[in-house]
Amino acid sequence: METRVEDYRKLVKRSLWVFHLNSGSCNGCDIEILNVFAPRNDVERLGIKLVGSPRHADAIALTGPVTRECLPKVVDAIKAVPEPKIVLAIGACACGGGIWYDTYSVVGGVKELYRIMKEEYGMEAPPTVFIPGCPPKPEAIIYGVAVAKGMIEPKQRRMVYVEEGGGDELARMLEEVNGLRHFSAGFKVRRDVNGT
Amino acid sequence: MGRIKLMGLAVSIGKVTERYPFAPVEVPDDYRGKPVIDPGICTGCGACASACPPQAIQVKEEGEFRVVHLFLGRCIFCGRCQDVCPEGAIRLTTEFELATPNHDDLHQFVRLRMVRCVRCGRPFDTYRHLVRSLREVPFIEGERLLLCPECRAKAPLDWLEGGGDGNEG
Numbered sequence: 001m002e003t004r005v006e007d008y009r010k011l012v013k014r015s016l017w018v019f020h021l022n023s024g025s026c027n028g029c030d031i032e033i034l035n036v037f038a039p040r041n042d043v044e045r046l047g048i049k050l051v052g053s054p055r056h057a058d059a060i061a062l063t064g065p066v067t068r069e070c071l072p073k074v075v076d077a078i079k080a081v082p083e084p085k086i087v088l089a090i091g092a093c094a095c096g097g098g099i100w101y102d103t104y105s106v107v108g109g110v111k112e113l114y115r116i117m118k119e120e121y122g123m124e125a126p127p128t129v130f131i132p133g134c135p136p137k138p139e140a141i142i143y144g145v146a147v148a149k150g151m152i153e154p155k156q157r158r159m160v161y162v163e164e165g166g167g168d169e170l171a172r173m174l175e176e177v178n179g180l181r182h183f184s185a186g187f188k189v190r191r192d193v194n195g196t
Numbered sequence: 197m198g199r200i201k202l203m204g205l206a207v208s209i210g211k212v213t214e215r216y217p218f219a220p221v222e223v224p225d226d227y228r229g230k231p232v233i234d235p236g237i238c239t240g241c242g243a244c245a246s247a248c249p250p251q252a253i254q255v256k257e258e259g260e261f262r263v264v265h266l267f268l269g270r271c272i273f274c275g276r277c278q279d280v281c282p283e284g285a286i287r288l289t290t291e292f293e294l295a296t297p298n299h300d301d302l303h304q305f306v307r308l309r310m311v312r313c314v315r316c317g318r319p320f321d322t323y324r325h326l327v328r329s330l331r332e333v334p335f336i337e338g339e340r341l342l343l344c345p346e347c348r349a350k351a352p353l354d355w356l357e358g359g360g361d362g363n364e365g
Contacts, residue, residue: 005297042213092250095302096269099250109269111299131295132302134272139214139221144295146217154296156268159304161235162261165323 005127008086009150012058015047016149018088019057019081023074024106025064028135029091033061035138043142054080059148065093065100066107074113075121086148087126090141092134223290228273230291233266233306237285239325240264240308244277244286253277253286257310262322264306268294283328313344320344 022030036043037050051057054077066074078087089110092098097108107113114125131144146152197205214221223229240262242255252270256263277286296302310319311326321344330341343351 039212040214041216045213046217092270092272096252096267098270099272101250101270127297128299129295129297130269130299130302132268132271133292133294136294137223137292139216140292140295142216143293147295147297151217154298154301156230156294156296156301158301160307161305162307163235163309163324165309 005086005129005148006150008084008127008148012084012086014058015049016059016086016145017049017051017057018059018061019051019054019077020061021054021063021074021077023062023064023070023094024067025091025093029063029093032135032138032141033063033090036141041138041142043145046142046145048145054078055082057081057085059086059088061088061090062094062110063090065097065103065109066113068105068107071107071113071116075117075123078117078126079121079123081126085126087128088131088141088144088148089128090131090133090136090144092132095130095132098134223292225290227290227292228275228288230268230294231266231271231273231275231277231286231288233264233304234285234287235306237283238264238306238308239283239285239328240306240322241282241325241328243280243282247276247280249274249276257319258307260310260319261307262310264308266304266306268302268304269299311342313347314342315347316344318344 020030020033035041054060058081060078060081062074078085087110089095093100094110097106097112100106101108107116110128110130114128117123118125129144129148131141133140136144143152147154240255242264245251245253245255245264250270250272252267252272254265254267256265273288275288278288294302308322308324311321311323312318313320326341
């Protein structure tokens, strides 16, 4: 069964230790992750710490679009994190493939990665927090961590708009067309046949 | 530098750490954050979709509707959609707190009704875009603007052959 982020919060009360996993990122998101640990937004005050091995980690900070070359290594690293684990998909590349979403050498984001993990490795998708941005602001990463820990409710919502209207579009359209006929006043298309 | 000197420097600079998750952070007014399509203004012309470098905005046609689909997860916040939108319908807000555990939350859909071609009955353009075109373009061709591009291409042929609604001026 797929673990959701809400369930993860109930399981984990302790500080979040993060393993930073670069899966072919351009280093933009990686620099922002390092910024998060710098004095200005010092997240070690929240108990968040970078660790050197996925075996010590609670969370994976995944950046990059997961290139084909590093796909087995990424799967190994995610496998090495003890349960319960959480993935922070940081940046446009990790969230949806970024500008490389349909490139031949790239898996294209964590959604595709989870599909491959399920089909080829038989692994369940870990709970994931998506942090879009190219790269995300350090505050946006902290916000994502806060969402993962349940400190803040996410405000981003799916937005769907459907234009209303009955079947009389064409009638209204023609009315509108007739209302605009003054545009053609004094302007006639003349046909010159045989030089007349 | 001696330790006493260093401590004095630290005290003079003070605390630099922001209280961020517990206190709001200020962003500049021209910060390029989350793009939002105003569904009341959008005509579905597709200028944003052709300008979008990562194709985060895609315009598709689904039956009676033209769907403008914005996927924030792929957006690189370059602001080109804002630059090219002829209606000013898409705008980059200063919102940056977009993190969500639910992938579906990152989508925005604008479904716009399409007008059917008078001759072949195929939906070919959104109602709003057609009205907008009529306002921009001097109106000389009568109902021919209500034809889909294929039928419009055939219309002069019909007129040459003497049949159909040539609508000669």
